[in-house]
Amino acid sequence: MTTSDQTLDAILNLAATHFKVPREKLTPDGDFFKTLGIDSLQALDLLTRLEHHFHVELPDYELQGVSDFRTLADRIQARL
Amino acid sequence: MLNLDQYNCLGEALRDAIECWPTETCLIESDRNKEKGRLTYSDFKDLALPLARALQDADFKPFDRAAIIMTNQSKWLVSAYAIFYTGCVVVPLDYKLTAAEHLQLLAHSQAKVLIVEYYLWRAIMQEPTFSNHKLKTVLVTDAPLKAELAGAFRWEDFRRRGDPAFVPRKREDTACIVYSSGTGGRPKGCVLTHENYLEQCKALTAWYPFWPGVRYLSILPTNHAIDFMVGFIGPFVCGACVVHLRTLRPEFVRDAFTRYKITYVSLVPMVLKNLERGLKAKFDELSPAKRFVLNRMIALNKALTREHPRVKLSRRLLGQVHQAFGGELLAMFTGGAFMEPSTLQFFYDLGLPVANGYGLTEAGTALTLNDFKPFRADTVGRPLPGVELRVLNPDSEGVGEVAVRSKTVMSHYLDDPELTAETIVDGWLVTGDLGKFDGHGHLQLFGRKKNMIVTEGGKNIYPEDIETVFDGLPVKECCVFAANYIWPEKSLGREMLVLVLRLENNQEFTGSLKEQIVACNRRLPDFKRVGGYCIWNQDFPRTASMKIKRNVLAEAVGQSMDRATAVAEL
Numbered sequence: 001m002t003t004s005d006q007t008l009d010a011i012l013n014l015a016a017t018h019f020k021v022p023r024e025k026l027t028p029d030g031d032f033f034k035t036l037g038i039d040s041l042q043a044l045d046l047l048t049r050l051e052h053h054f055h056v057e058l059p060d061y062e063l064q065g066v067s068d069f070r071t072l073a074d075r076i077q078a079r080l
Numbered sequence: 081m082l083n084l085d086q087y088n089c090l091g092e093a094l095r096d097a098i099e100c101w102p103t104e105t106c107l108i109e110s111d112r113n114k115e116k117g118r119l120t121y122s123d124f125k126d127l128a129l130p131l132a133r134a135l136q137d138a139d140f141k142p143f144d145r146a147a148i149i150m151t152n153q154s155k156w157l158v159s160a161y162a163i164f165y166t167g168c169v170v171v172p173l174d175y176k177l178t179a180a181e182h183l184q185l186l187a188h189s190q191a192k193v194l195i196v197e198y199y200l201w202r203a204i205m206q207e208p209t210f211s212n213h214k215l216k217t218v219l220v221t222d223a224p225l226k227a228e229l230a231g232a233f234r235w236e237d238f239r240r241r242g243d244p245a246f247v248p249r250k251r252e253d254t255a256c257i258v259y260s261s262g263t264g265g266r267p268k269g270c271v272l273t274h275e276n277y278l279e280q281c282k283a284l285t286a287w288y289p290f291w292p293g294v295r296y297l298s299i300l301p302t303n304h305a306i307d308f309m310v311g312f313i314g315p316f317v318c319g320a321c322v323v324h325l326r327t328l329r330p331e332f333v334r335d336a337f338t339r340y341k342i343t344y345v346s347l348v349p350m351v352l353k354n355l356e357r358g359l360k361a362k363f364d365e366l367s368p369a370k371r372f373v374l375n376r377m378i379a380l381n382k383a384l385t386r387e388h389p390r391v392k393l394s395r396r397l398l399g400q401v402h403q404a405f406g407g408e409l410l411a412m413f414t415g416g417a418f419m420e421p422s423t424l425q426f427f428y429d430l431g432l433p434v435a436n437g438y439g440l441t442e443a444g445t446a447l448t449l450n451d452f453k454p455f456r457a458d459t460v461g462r463p464l465p466g467v468e469l470r471v472l473n474p475d476s477e478g479v480g481e482v483a484v485r486s487k488t489v490m491s492h493y494l495d496d497p498e499l500t501a502e503t504i505v506d507g508w509l510v511t512g513d514l515g516k517f518d519g520h521g522h523l524q525l526f527g528r529k530k531n532m533i534v535t536e537g538g539k540n541i542y543p544e545d546i547e548t549v550f551d552g553l554p555v556k557e558c559c560v561f562a563a564n565y566i567w568p569e570k571s572l573g574r575e576m577l578v579l580v581l582r583l584e585n586n587q588e589f590t591g592s593l594k595e596q597i598v599a600c601n602r603r604l605p606d607f608k609r610v611g612g613y614c615i616w617n618q619d620f621p622r623t624a625s626m627k628i629k630r631n632v633l634a635e636a637v638g639q640s641m642d643r644a645t646a647v648a649e650l
Contacts, residue, residue: 033606040537040606041354044329060327061151061199064176067606 007054007080008073014049015069028070056080081290081318084282089249089274091164093317098125101319104292107154111326113335119154121319124161127154130239132162135193137240138217142167142247145257146193147186148303149173149200152324155221155235156302157312159195167247170256171269172303176605179203183213188267189257189494192216195235198223205230251275257494258305260441261532261542269494270441279487280444281313283464287451288344288411288435290318295408297323297336297345300538306346309445310413330354334404341408348538349419352412352434356423359401359430374398382429387454394431401430411435415446417534418572421457428455437461438523441540443509444488448523459522460515469523470508471516478516479526479570483508514570525572531565531630533575535607543577546608550600554593556582557620559628560610566634567643576611578647580637582620589615594650601650612647 008028016023019036026035033043043063051058054076062075082100087093102122109116119127140146146163148170150156163170171189173182175197182204186194194215196204201220204210210230218232249255255274259267290296298311315322323340325332333351336342347355363374377397384393391410395402402409412427415437427434437449438460447469450461463469467486474480489509492500503510512530515523532542543560550558563578579597583589601609616637621629637646 031602031606039350039354041328041330041350044327048329048331059199060329065178065605067602 004073004077007077008070010053011050011069011073011076014053015046018046018049026069028073029068031067032069032072033067050076054080081285084278084317087278088251089164089253090255090277090313091161091167091246092248093278093313094161094164095246097121097316097319101292104319105321106316106319107157108295108321108323108340109154109326110323110332110336110339112329112332116326117154124154124158127158128161128165129244130241131158131235132165132244133240133242134238135162135168135217136166136244138193140166140168140193140217142249143169143254144193145169145171145189145191146195147171147173147189147191149175149182149194149196150221150302151175151197151326152298152302152307152311153221153326154324155195157316157322159219159235160312162244163193164249164255165244165246167249169254172256172258172308174259174301174303175200176301178605179207180209183207183209185259185267185269186213186215189259189269190214194218195221196232197221198227201229201232202227249274251278252491254491256308258303258308258441261540261545266496266499266544267494268442268496268499270490271492271494272444272490276444276488276490277309277313279466280309280446281317283466283488284309284446284449285314285318286465287449288413290315290320290344292319292321294318294320294343295323295340296320297325297333297340297342299325299328299333299351300346300348304538305439305441305445306413306415310344310346330358334358337406337409338404339406341406343408343410344413345409346413347434348536349414349417349423350536352414352419352423352427353536356426359404359426378429381431385428385431385455389428389431389433389452389455391431398431402432405432411452413437413449415439415449415460416538417536418575424457428457435461438513438525440511440513442490442503443484443486443511444490447484447486447488450522456520456522459518459524461523462521463523469517472510474516479514480516481529482511482513482515482523482525484511485509526570527564527568527572528562531562531634533562533564533577534572535575537607539607541577541608546577546604546610549603550579550597553581553596553600554584555587556584557628558582559620559630559633561630561634561637563612563643563647566638568638577609579610579613579650580616580633581613582616582618598650610650612649614641614646614648 012026047058056079066072098121106121106124107119160170171191198220219235219238220232221235251274256272257269261268296315300307381397412434424434435450437446439446447467448461448463471480472483485508514527515525547560558581563576621632
């Protein structure tokens, strides 16, 4: 089973690749809206990618109130 | 459509709509690429009336208030109809608020009943102040079978046999209490009457009619004034159909257009821009020859629709583009937040007109709307039938504060006669927005007089609502403003919130302080965050009761400092 750290790492890598942002610019507690330069619709796009990667369904509301990678990772981890 | 002049309340109109079109589809619910279900008007009644009966049996009395907190779905509308049927008041709350904010507004509205989606109830139950709530009955949708619900009922099980008593209301009675803002500071609960809604519906459908077979794609949250009207009341009193999507992911929204052959949709600027980006990306992928042909067709369509839209012609000239939107789209609606004229023009040139409008919750849904006679990308349209608008104290360019008198204007702010008296003056609602009329009767907006912003997602953010998150910062004092309130601009773009800081004597602005500001900011949802800060070198002016004189402070800051150099981004 994937650990929390592995989940977090996978999310950071996926986000960096998908939005073409250098991986070193992204930190677990960083605001992903700012660091990725995205709006909430594009954040939903990220959620879709994460669903495919982790093979788990993530309703839109998992993003509600979330703006850092660590919290997002926790939400995903809870469903794995 | 029904003749709304003959009705005194929404319950009566909806009841007659159900009898008029029992076999027409009224609701389609889709989740990603799976259709979850369809309801006819008759099915809708069969779901709503047992709920109404159960509510009445649970001592839900006429004039009582029921809050609804849900994402867009059939159960939202079914619940609302059940509430209207029993002569009660709907309090639609934004599902994107935090659980603490939900509890605050539930208390402010004195809602007796709450109808809520499970994931939201789960968060509310975990709030430290949860045990203080005064709700009598809570109905939770989609709760797992063994979920702990703290005494709430499952919505799906909460029904009783036997006919509920229909309780009619008068036109002047309250239909809904809709919060236009105000979870941090002073909640602004707009008390909207049945007359407000019936008149608004009559005005809107006069310009943009619905009929059986029309499909409205409901993306904006139904608690919002626009979608409550155009995605519920409007279609229902015309026998039309509302399509709900359980996800807002762009790929599924795009699919919904084609799958359900959507006729109308309301969108916020963010979504429209996303669609624009997607279309432009597709156009860029075309071969040079095809791109040439497309550009010529767009130019031809633009020339031939200069006076008004010509839907059939546009669909012939730009068939593939229209097929991507389902081939039946008549218009898209937008309003509230600033919309780039270039985006509006882009869609109009493709034969996909976007009707830009203006309104505020306090005045129902819409006050002005573009009618495409001809299309204007630079205005928010003409006043709707029955709406009187005027510009107060116009300056030399004719720009002043917009005021409105109309049967769609709210009755008052809930439990706030002082704010009501400031807002509705001699029968005119003063909007706090600045505008002027051009020579064709179109309203153009030129900024806001009031200290607030509207985000790209259509959210109203009042600085006083979010300031408390900065309490405890190690500075002498601070407060939040809309940047355009300090540095007025004659346009609605560049909206952002600014934190004004007064440091202690001899205090330096350090990296550590900035980190603390960022940390406080992060406690807010992303759309509520301040975008920058500036340092002010004098004590804030205050009243005798120590309230900050915001207008005085804003004027002083604005006159002493230039926005470009004074504001540092966060």
